[in-house]
Amino acid sequence: MISGTIALAGNPNVGKSTVFNSLTGLNQHTGNWSGKTVGAAEGILKRNGKEIKLIDLPGTYSLSADSAEEDVTRDFLCFEKFDAAVVVCDACCLERNLIFALQVAQLVPKTLICVNMIDDARKKGIEIDTDALSKETGLPAIKISAANSEGIEELEKSIFELANGKIKTDFIPLRYPKNIEKPLDELSSVLKSEFGFRGIYPALKILENDKGFIGEFEKRFGKIPENKTLHSLLDSFEIPDDVSEKISACTVFRAEEICLSAVKFSDKNKICKDDKIDSVLTGKILGIPLMLLLFAFIFWLTVSGANYPSEFLSSLFAKIGEWLNSAFLKIGVPHLLKSLLLDGIWKVLSWVVAVMLPPMAIFFPLFTFLEDIGYLPRIAFNLDKGFKSSGTCGKQALTMCMGIGCGSVGVTGARIIDSPRERLIAIITNSFMPCNGKLPAIIALISMFFTDSAVLGAVILTALVAFSVLMTLFASKILSKTVLKGIPASFTLELPPYRLPKIKKIIIRSVLDRTLKILARAVIVAVPAGIIIWLCSNVLINEKTMLEIFSLFLDPFARIFGLDGNILSGFILSFPANEIALPIMAMGYSGGELSELGSIAETALLFSENGFDFTNAVCTLIFFLFHWPCATTLITIQKETKNIKWTILSAAVPLLLGFSLCFAINLISKLFL
Amino acid sequence: MKNFSLCDMKKGDMALIEKIKTKGALRQRLFDLGFVEGTKVKCVKTSPFGDPKAFLVRGSVIALRNEDSSGILGVKL
Incomplete structure (x- = not known):
């Protein structure tokens, strides 16, 4: 039975979601800029047979809300029914965090102050005196380190005692003129x-x-x-x-007054270490080149590391496929059903897993590492000027980073952008970033038609992503001058301190929360997609498969843009998920047999045999970057913007750009090459 | 020094905020982040393009664009 409701609030970047996870065990993602705390997450806290409902509110700097995320927190704390509040504070900058804690306490006098990340603070020579903090505020105060599970037990106990009234709060009111x-x-x-x-x-x-x-x-x-x-x-x-x-x-x-007695600095110089790191990472000369190098390095690790496991997985799946085939023959499964199961579902499924899993399993931990140490806000800081001249703000760089993970995460993540106009621009242009459904396909295309070398592959990929960033800026500028007219709103961005990465947490989080979740989605889509693709390439109308008819119909149109009918049908049929685009294209080329589909080299050969040349490869790459967002992302866009106009625009803008670029590339290659 | 505003600060400079002239939504946001009259700030980073700049204020580092920080007036320390 639930005996109370507790709201969990706090500034962004204080590890609030980690606290929430440690308390409830619900697996959820930390940090505030990646749309992880979407709306208000709920969890149940259990202790001695009693249960308490815990509401994880989006992180905010104040209750005077001016962004979509802050609205949720303000409205909940002001108008919903709950028993008490817990405000999570960062021990490293308690003073700023207390401003919010005091606002909450003035709203809900039954508030507990939870000072998180005391391990980081200790390393910086900051010591928090919770007794003094408690005495000065009249509120219970606890210090913890959620990332190390330090103090969680005591926090849990206190939350129950706060809810059932065992801990009394006696908030000392603020004095006003x-x-x-x-x-x-x-x-x-x-x-x-x-x-x-x-x-x-x-x-x-x-x-x-x-x-x-x-x-x-x-x-x-x-x-x-x-x-x-x-x-x-x-x-x-x-x-x-x-x-x-x-x-x-x-x-x-x-x-400030409270902190004078509650915070002790043993060594002020330790705090300045960050500035030294930042003078390089956000420096005038090295800031931008280092950022590009860092991404090139991550892509290189992804490209070079993904090759062997991919080959291994595809041969493993092929072996299992053969084994299944002979098993089906033995028990006498009808030929048509066997073909549907093996040539349709199994082939698409194994392709998706073999091609997607290795790059994701490498890319996500690396990316989570950057996120964990606190580098991502620095990207926004470095690039803000560029975004400002496009009429938006540096936080768009953050939603774009999320977009590399997953388009729909990027779209929800755009809530961190305060100005509604800039938020819409970030949403509409989000699909320009290659999401992880597109990324493995792009990597595969690069190694099929451009280079065998992982280094060169990583350079090409980095250049492609940089090109996407430029196109995002370009499209944002056009949108700012046309349908979403306006001047850039004000912009405040916190640069949280660098933190030592918690490797174990990074791996668990990136594998469980990201890799497996996204792989699961891809697999779920792959099964029905396998059936549909199989039907399209096996059901004959006038001795032609449906896929052939569709491809032939599209072919003249597609050729204007340096694609062909088969490639364009691949893009259209992969509307549910970009992951299945390449397998469909391969299936189309192989005439529904798909038996050759295996290694990268074999697929490259298959493509070439069907007249797929260098221009086609460039145009396909560009079209991979710029076409419509997948169905899931479009649904998310509709949910977020609540306006069909923006949803349509989100599909039309990248499509228009993709068609124009491909048309230009095709024209140039036909004229000059 | 007259009309000294936060956007004039260079990396390493310290200042005491005397007046906040910023209007609109940003005004309240600045207050919530701890930028109020009588607050000491230090310019700790500038972006590669010189704008925005980041300020150490009440223990946290906040980046502001020059046009936004130009409304925060103070004296150089």
């Missing part, structure tokens, strides 16, 4: 008695004339001017103009 304090008290007591608020925070927001809060308040309780008590009360106040500044200053200085 006289001309604010009096109206604040009067307004607050009305709000508490009439609308059931627990703290003074709603009164503060109404005095500040916070449009976002008032909007939500009026949505639930009706217009403030129509409420007689509130209206006459507000009329009687003389509120100074700089009220919101005064209130903020009081909160900020109170946080």
Whole structure:
């Protein structure tokens, strides 16, 4: 039985999701910029037969929400029913974190302060005195290190005691200037008695004339001017103009005061180590080249490391296929069914696994490593100027990074972008980044038609991704000047301290959360896709397969763009998932038999035998980068934007770009080569 | 120094915030991040293109674009 509900809140990048995971055991992803804390995740905390519901709210800097993610947190904390709140703070910058904690405590006096990452803080010579913190705030305080499971047991115990009232909180109210304090008290007591608020925070927001809060308040309780008590009360106040500044200053200085007694620095120089690393990684001369090199290196490891396991897996699957074949023959499975199972489902399935699994299993841990040490925000910092001149902001670089993982993750991740206009641009251009459904296919194409060398392959891949980034900037600029007119909004970006990577966690997280999840999706799609592809290439109409008819129909059109009918049908039929594009193309070329489909070299031969030349290869690569997003991503875009117009545009913009580029490449090659 | 704003700071400079002239949504955001009058800040990084710059404020590092930080006035320390 659930005996209480606790809200888990905190600033972004404080390891809140790690705390949530350690408490509930629910596997979920950490960090805030990659759409991991989408909406509000829920988990159950169990102890001695009792259960507590834990709500993991998106990380925010304040309750004066101005982004989609922050709306969720503000609305939940202000208007939903729950028993108590836990605010997770980063021990390394407790002072800034306390500003938010104090805001929450003014809303929900039953708040527990959980100081996370004390191991990192200790390494930097920062010591947190939780007794002093507790004494200064009147709130229970606990220090933990969620990544090392240190203090989790005590936190769990305290959460239960907080929920059942064993731990008492006695929040020490903040002091405000006289001309604010009096109206604040009067307004607050009305709000508490009439609308059931627990703290003074709603009164503060109404005095500040916070449009976002008032909007939500009026949505639930009706217009403030129509409420007689509130209206006459507000009329009687003389509120100074700089009220919101005064209130903020009081909160900020109170946080500073608390930290004076609760935080001890043993060595201030240790904090500056980050600056030294950053003077290289975000430096004027080396910043950008190092970033490109880093990505080239990651791609090189992925390309060179993926070859052998891929070959091994495809021969393994081929052997199992043969074994299944003879087993089916022995038990007398009808030929047609056997063909459907083996030539359709099994072949597509083994292709998807053999081609996708190795690069993902290499790329994801490396990428999670970059994420874990805190490098990704530096990319946004380095590239912001470029994005600004395209009318957007550096945070788009983060959603693009997520897009390399998965398009739909990139689309939801765009919630971190505050301005709705810039967020839409990031969503529409997100599919420009090669997601991991496209990446292995692109890697395969490169090694089939461009180079055997892993180094050269990585360079080509990096160049392709860099080209995608340029095209993203270009398309963003066009969108900013046309359908999504506007000037870049303001931009604040936290550069969290570098952290030592937790290798074990990185591997578990990237393999379980990312690789297996995405592989599972690909496999789920591969089975029905295998059936459909098999039907398309085996059902004969006038002695021609459906795939052939479709390809022949598309062929003249596709040739204008340096593709052919078979390639274009591959793209169209892989609408459910990009992973299956190459197998469909191979199946089409082999006339439905697909027996040759195996190693990279054999597939390359198959393609060449069907007249697939260098121009075709370049155009196919470009079209892989720029065509419509897969079905899952489009559904996500529709969910996120709630407007069919943006969803259509998200498919039309990359498609238009892909067609134009392929047309140009084809034209140039026909004219000059 | 008159009209000294955070966007004029170079890497390594320290300043004391005296006035925040920024308007709109960013104003409240700056407050929430700890940029209030009487706060000491240090410019700790500049992006390869010189904009944005990152400031150490109340223990955390926040990057602001020059046009946004130009509304934060202060004295150089």
